[in-house]
Amino acid sequence: MLWFLSAIGSALVFGLAGLFMKISQMRSGSAGSLLLGLYTAGTLGFWGQALLNHHWTPLDWRIWIAGAIVGLGSAWGNLLFMKALDYGPASLTSPLTNANILLVIAMGAIWYGEPLQPIAAVGVVCLLFAVLLAIRNEGSYAVKSSRWYGLVLLAMLLFFFRNGGLKVTDALGLDNTNVLWSGYLLSWLWFAVSSRKEASGSRSDAESRSSVRAGSRAEPKAKSRAGADVSAGASPARTGFLWGLVAGVCSYGGLQLYASALGEGPSHLVAPIFATNGLVVALGSVLLYRERLTVLQWGAFAFLMLGLVLVRI
Template sequence: MLWFISALGTAVCFGVNNTLFKWGALQHLSKVCIQLFFYWISFFILLLFTIIKGSFEFHILPILTGALIGILNANGNIQMSKAFEKGPASITSTIIAMNTVIVVIATSLLFPQSIPLTNWIGIVIIILAACIIQYQPNKTAHIEYKLWILSCCLALLSIGTVGVIMKFSTYQHFSMGEMLVSMYGGGAVYLSLLARKEFKKLTAHKIEIKIGILVGILSTIGYSCYLFALKEGPSSVVYPIISLNCIVVLIGSLIIFKERLKKYQLIGIILTLCGIVLTKI
């Protein structure tokens, strides 16, 4: 039962964070700075925790794997924030949640498991939903539309790859503490290189620092619950629960950002949620 609660906790944490990314995009805050601050905060929290607990060990493969996850996740979040600037959060988060297709197909190829019929039905439904959701009858903002779709696809690929590597880490029985510390450490170093010019204007990013701290705390809790849920519970149930973080963003978008969905978009979102569940049954 704890793994189920952990999966729900992950979905809520990720959903709140993605809603904060949308808010930051609307406020024209620095996307890289928010990511930078939250990665460093999470890194120090987890490093301190593992040192106090005395559970941190240094193994090269888990360290490199965690660092790769951190870099991919950082890129995915940055692209997601760019997509939030161009399109509605409710639809954007739903499209990115389709990364479950990548996870299902990749894990079936890399690990000793086959794709059942229900998974294939889910994949077909998700692809159909993607065609419906991204449909744009008004072509007046064609360039903005292309940039939005591009950012959504890049975020989807990055976050989907993260899911595959996370599965690999649990399959190899890597230490959860070691993975998380190296994940945030690798991502923090990578983002520091991207944001090196921003360090000169550090005092001008007070809001980004506050948002980064909040996102960092939620992300630390979310990924800790994520790995625990994958370790203790069936991935066939864990993944769809976590993928439903887009529901949190959808609710936040309707209440906070006053977004309005067209009927065909609502149908697409419902189909996506059904497809996500089917890909993991």
Template structure:
């Protein structure tokens, strides 16, 4: 039974990818409706913080200490900052290049797991990682994108987002290697991110809409499921494989674009989807 639970890590990573993909699709939809990204993110963190606290108290699973609080809060701030920088990058530069560039952040925790924590990865698994990584870049890329771009601010926001998400992945891997309680990290992560966003709200005078509260709460619920599965996968599986699997959340965004926004899949995007599936298969051989 224990071995069966351990073999579930790849499915947990896929559930994480699905939850993150749905949330990114919601962000994309809400930005088109003119809703505030800061407001939605704040209520996303606030609702997830309350839910994680309630769950921890009911299950008597909280074992908070200073290390888990500081590490979790750092992860929360990095995630919130990464999202804010990504949103700013979309506004300043070509979205067709922003998404695949930011997705490249997965290489940092992959290298960290392989080089620092000495995870053993076979040649076939490395091939699968390469397939998923290439698929992530190809699926999101749209050539000949038009628009007015401010390239210096765009590059700065993109770089800051890459560094934030890359550092986040490294800290998550570190927390599992230190055998810290995942629930403690989750509570601290949402609490740290909530305080960070609260400080950002202090500089804004915009009126909060009820719709933003509802959207943020839904995203928070999905985030809790996603990160819960994320930590389970990292605790029982191979981090170097988990990170590229999670980065495939762009597949959900692409398919949501086809269904909700009536976008059409390009031939190279279909090839990217197939490459992603091949990559997942190779990592399990």
């Protein structure tokens, strides 16, 4: 089935977006600049897709209302996700925020009356179990602060506005590419203003520090050379923006595939498959940063594969 392949592709591609966000954080990239880059690439991607489909409808007021709701869930969900990464590991944060699929599944079954076949139901349970195993805390995966739990819970609820909202807009007959375009554009405007204020504040702080240094005694030459070497490196804003562009391309691709799968397949099957994108982040962290893969996470991947097979049957 085409929807099944689209759902798997959405999980893989969207998972890469989360991994690139983690890489940016590990390289001290600015979170605001990263999200600005993400929504820059995403907005252009969805706009280009709408033009290619000959279905760009910027004058439809329903698109802007739906885009505002979906965009709110996406923008603030990603912002809280990035903040949560400061207090807990990505291998826990990403799968747990994807627990919003429970709400999507419930909405599909109760609101839209989507039937759930017994074998497919077992597959859904396996996929959910894979996500639950992935968020289990073991050894080096300790959470740094209790604030992490609140951030993850809020991010999970906001992501439901994005993922569940796309199901609602599809049922209403709206073109989800246009909805995502408007949502990403509104999010881009938000982070553009936010990044400008952040940059202005950074410049003011830098000027203040320069004034203080100018009135103080000269530093030793060796120390000055060291400072010059540091300033020569890529700034946090530049690092975040570049990785954000890459993440934005994957975010566009993943959500476009997800929207396509929702349009052709049942949400109570598409949503659990899409939610496994968090395991891509976990595996990437293991490969790139040599994080130890726990027995529970190996079990998560096993249940993931079993769940995909059963859902497909």
